[in-house]
Amino acid sequence: MDENVAAVRLRFPKRAHAIDELALRDVVFCEICRDYAEAQSELAKWNTCPDPVREERIAEYGELLAALGKEIEDALDRAIVVSIHRPTRPRPA
Numbered sequence: 001m002d003e004n005v006a007a008v009r010l011r012f013p014k015r016a017h018a019i020d021e022l023a024l025r026d027v028v029f030c031e032i033c034r035d036y037a038e039a040q041s042e043l044a045k046w047n048t049c050p051d052p053v054r055e056e057r058i059a060e061y062g063e064l065l066a067a068l069g070k071e072i073e074d075a076l077d078r079a080i081v082v083s084i085h086r087p088t089r090p091r092p093a
Contacts, residue, residue, distance in 0.1 A: 007037035
């Protein structure tokens with residue numbers, strides 16, 4: 001998985017399998033993951049920046065991450081992820 005999807009997996013660790021499955025088949029979901037990772041990166045930069053507008057930018061990126069997080073959750077909720085595992089049956093004797 002790429003680093004964008006990895007960032008989303010860190011945010012939603014219990015849904016990591018569903019994130020991986022959806023990322024394999026949904027280009028739009030991958031774009032949302034990219035946006036999420038970029039927003040996280042920018043927030044990290046602003047957290048260490050002495051710029052006078054620092055607090056404003058931190059708030060903006062916080063809001064953006066919350067909105068993208070909701071978008072990711074919604075996409076995961078809508079996705080039908082089916083694991084294809086055959087149940088093991090005992091062999092006849």
